[in-house]
Amino acid sequence: MGRLRLRLLGILKGIDMNAESDWLSRFATPVVRWVALLGLCAAYLQGGIVKLANFNEALAEMNHFGVSPAMPFAIAVIALELVASVAILTGYWRWLGALALGAFTVAASFMANRYWELGPAERFATENAFYEHLGLAGGFLLVAWHDLRDRAHREPSARIVNRP
Numbered sequence: 001m002g003r004l005r006l007r008l009l010g011i012l013k014g015i016d017m018n019a020e021s022d023w024l025s026r027f028a029t030p031v032v033r034w035v036a037l038l039g040l041c042a043a044y045l046q047g048g049i050v051k052l053a054n055f056n057e058a059l060a061e062m063n064h065f066g067v068s069p070a071m072p073f074a075i076a077v078i079a080l081e082l083v084a085s086v087a088i089l090t091g092y093w094r095w096l097g098a099l100a101l102g103a104f105t106v107a108a109s110f111m112a113n114r115y116w117e118l119g120p121a122e123r124f125a126t127e128n129a130f131y132e133h134l135g136l137a138g139g140f141l142l143v144a145w146h147d148l149r150d151r152a153h154r155e156p157s158a159r160i161v162n163r164p
Contacts, residue, residue, distance in 0.1 A: 041085040048081030102140030
């Protein structure tokens with residue numbers, strides 16, 4: 001190993017990871033979790049609100065991507081973006097809202113970010129957007145997984161029945 005790697009290993013050996021973990025765990029609060037969920041949902045809240053406020057633009061977007069009939073699909077997209085985001089933020093059916101937005105994100109990425117059909121000049125940004133959206137979908141999958149896991153741990157104690 002090179003000197004730099006050996007020095008780095010020596011520095012890392014001296015760090016008490018338990019103390020670091022204890023210090024960092026102070027930030028693992030419900031408020032920080034909610035802010036993280038808000039960040040994950042921000043684009044969908046903004047998108048739903050903007051489409052609702054500018055419905056003609058929402059219809060134009062549907063037409064641009066060849067989605068027909070445009071009006072029912074625009075209404076469905078607005079409802080999905082807003083209702084699923086609220087479900088995630090309130091915790092009411094959080095797992096379902098997260099799975100819905102994750103599936104929507106993957107489907108929309110395949111529809112709107114078809115980088116494989118573009119020439120080199122347009123490809124770079126579109127390819128980045130495609131994979132960024134896959135990352136968002138992965139984040140939603142993780143939210144659903146955590147919510148379902150947390151529910152599984154809570155529910156057995158809630159099902160205890162007092163017997164004589």
